Structures are given as C-alpha cells and as structure tokens.
Amino acid sequence: MPTLSFKDRGAAVLAAHCKAIGVNSVVQDSSGNAGNSVAAYCGRAGIGCEIFVPEGTSPKKIDMIKSHNAKVNIIPGSRDNCADVCRAEADAKGKYYASHVYSPFFYEGTKTYIYEVYEQLHRIPENIFIPLGNGTLFIGVVKALEELMNSGIIGKMPNIIAIQSENCDPFAKAVILGERQPAAVTPKPTMAEGIAVGVPMRGEEILEYIYKYNIEVITAPENRIIESRLALASKGIYCEHTTAATYAAYLKYCELNGKTSDCLIPMCGAGLKSDH
Ligand SMILES: Cc1ncc(COP(=O)(O)O)c(C=O)c1O
Incomplete structure (x- = not known):
C-alpha cells in the first residue's frame, strides 16, 4: 500500500x-x-x-x-x-x-485483496470482516470470492460480516427492515471517516450481495474505536480509526457470538495519516 x-x-x-x-x-x-x-x-x-x-x-x-x-x-x-x-x-x-x-x-483492483490472501494462505478463512461505506473493498472481495467459487478453487462462500459506523449505517438499517435500497440516514460525526457514507451509490447492488450470501451487517461501537486502535498498536499494527472501527466491531461480534476464530480482518488503512 x-x-x-x-x-x-x-x-x-x-x-x-x-x-x-x-x-x-x-x-x-x-x-x-x-x-x-x-x-x-x-x-x-x-x-x-x-x-x-x-x-x-x-x-x-x-x-x-x-x-x-x-x-x-x-x-x-x-x-x-x-x-x-x-x-x-x-x-x-x-x-x-x-x-x-x-x-x-x-473493483478489478480491489479484487486482488482476496487473490493475495489465497496466494499466501492457500485457503480462504472461514470469516471475513469488511468495512462498508461505498463498498469498494466489499464489492471487490465478493466478486473475487465468486470467481474462486466458480473456478472450483473454494467450495463455498465464507461467512462475511460487513461493518458500518454506528453513526452512519444505511445498510445496517436497510437489512433490519428487509429493504432493497439503503435506508435514509442522517450521518452523525464519526471517527471512522472512511465509512461515513450516508448515500452509497452502489447501494442496491451491495444489498443484493448481502441478501444473496446472507451477509451480516453490524455496526462499530464509536466509543470503542480509540481503545481498539490502541489494542492493535500494542500488537504491532498502527492503523487508522476506520480500520480500528472494524476491529472494534469484531470484538463486539465475539462478545455477542462467542470467540470467533479463523477471521480475516483487513488492516487496510495505516495510522500515520489519520492522526487528528
Ligand atoms: C481505511 C479505509 N477503510 C475502509 C474504507 C471503506 O471503503 P468503502 O467506502 O469503499 O466501503 C475506506 C474508504 O475510504 C478507508 O479509507
């Protein structure tokens, strides 16, 4: 990167x-x-x-x-x-x-994230957590996984969990209501600036994937972003707040569903340029 x-x-x-x-x-x-x-x-x-x-x-x-x-x-x-x-x-x-x-x-470019994971691990992890604003990583990931399935490299879609900001969550709200369009939201300020998208232009397409592959959409607890960022830094990863939000959501997911192993959590934004 x-x-x-x-x-x-x-x-x-x-x-x-x-x-x-x-x-x-x-x-x-x-x-x-x-x-x-x-x-x-x-x-x-x-x-x-x-x-x-x-x-x-x-x-x-x-x-x-x-x-x-x-x-x-x-x-x-x-x-x-x-x-x-x-x-x-x-x-x-x-x-x-x-x-x-x-x-x-x-999206042809963001697909390479999954190709590279497969290249390195020779398999795809069971659970993949993906930050979701406009969906440029999300769509790339789903398309690449579809290709791996269609070519017989993997047998099934992994469990995908999409992460929205608690303060800007048009997909999370749409899924609760079973809607095919992102819900109308009034975005509130969030430290997860990368996913603060209230009107995602590919909303319908993303929701189609969400329903097709039974993708869960959860929100990142805003008040745990800073502590999650520090926790990652103490493990050697100095990431930006949007990425820390994904980790905060993963921790919440584990609290609700029990410790979930074999998870891929993209550390996709480095911390130095988001200190503010
Ligand atoms: C570090 C980081 N993570 C996640 C995202 C979310 O990407 P998208 O809005 O394409 O879903 C962004 C977008 O700017 C980002 O900068």
Whole structure:
C-alpha cells in the first residue's frame, strides 16, 4: 500500500485505464484515502488530478494528496455533499470523473485483496470482516470470492460480516427492515471517516450481495474505536480509526457470538495519516 490504504489496489487499475484511453486530467471525490491513491497513480501516469474532500478530512491525507501535485478542494458539509459537488463540477465542465465508486476498473483492483490472501494462505478463512461505506473493498472481495467459487478453487462462500459506523449505517438499517435500497440516514460525526457514507451509490447492488450470501451487517461501537486502535498498536499494527472501527466491531461480534476464530480482518488503512 504505497499511499497507506487498500485504495491503491483500485487506483492502480483505474489510472492505468485512464492512461490507456488517453485521459489527460481527472476529478474525483473521496474521504481522503481514495483521493490519495488516485492522486498518486495519476501522478505516476502523468495525468492531471483534482480531488474533492469533505471538511474535517485529516490534514495529513490532504498534505499527501497535494504532494502528488493534485489540486485539493475542501468542501463544507458531509462526505455525500462533497460527492455531489464533485459530480456537478465533472458534469458542468466536462471533466473525466475518475470515481473509485462508479468505475468498474477500480473493483478489478480491489479484487486482488482476496487473490493475495489465497496466494499466501492457500485457503480462504472461514470469516471475513469488511468495512462498508461505498463498498469498494466489499464489492471487490465478493466478486473475487465468486470467481474462486466458480473456478472450483473454494467450495463455498465464507461467512462475511460487513461493518458500518454506528453513526452512519444505511445498510445496517436497510437489512433490519428487509429493504432493497439503503435506508435514509442522517450521518452523525464519526471517527471512522472512511465509512461515513450516508448515500452509497452502489447501494442496491451491495444489498443484493448481502441478501444473496446472507451477509451480516453490524455496526462499530464509536466509543470503542480509540481503545481498539490502541489494542492493535500494542500488537504491532498502527492503523487508522476506520480500520480500528472494524476491529472494534469484531470484538463486539465475539462478545455477542462467542470467540470467533479463523477471521480475516483487513488492516487496510495505516495510522500515520489519520492522526487528528
Ligand atoms: C481505511 C479505509 N477503510 C475502509 C474504507 C471503506 O471503503 P468503502 O467506502 O469503499 O466501503 C475506506 C474508504 O475510504 C478507508 O479509507
């Protein structure tokens, strides 16, 4: 993860695609990490880049985006509003929208997370915990697992548990109600900025997977994110708050269901750029 989050997997493929089709400059919106990755890989590919981030995005993420020569626009309001502003700019000025959420190429990159797990373990763990905001890791993971099943490499879908923020949980609420669309929520501030997505653009598709594979959606207890981050650091993993939220949710899951072993918990955001 050269820019310290899993988004590098998707951005590498997306930037390569942009280069291949002759795109000279792109716009993108992000809570920070995807913007970092797209800025870095566009820099590498010689593609101009402008990133929209919501206010409150950790300053270190913003500094890193700028360091890759991308322009940063800090947008007042929520993550969802930031996406709206970026899309309006792309539409109004005819700019290429290099969205990690919309572009199917991005998911080709995030699929490699599962390929790599299989490559290293020669098997897939029984339980996989996945942070779920816009679902770029979630969709990549499910698609890759489907491929492994279809090619006969694994016999069944593992038990997948998706993690939302307790303060922004459109999927968790939709599942409780049995809805096919994400529930309408009013996001409250959360330390798990990476999953603070109130209006996920691929919501319907994600819910289809959730129902198809019986995926459980749980929320991360906000008041345990800091202690979970410290607990991981004491085990040698200095991760960002969004990643600590996944671990906090895992600990809650074990309290409710008994100790659950053979779990894959992605440590997919490094801590140094989310100290705020
Ligand atoms: C570290 C980290 N984990 C998880 C996520 C959630 O990814 P997604 O919104 O694609 O579900 C993000 C998104 O920015 C992130 O930065």
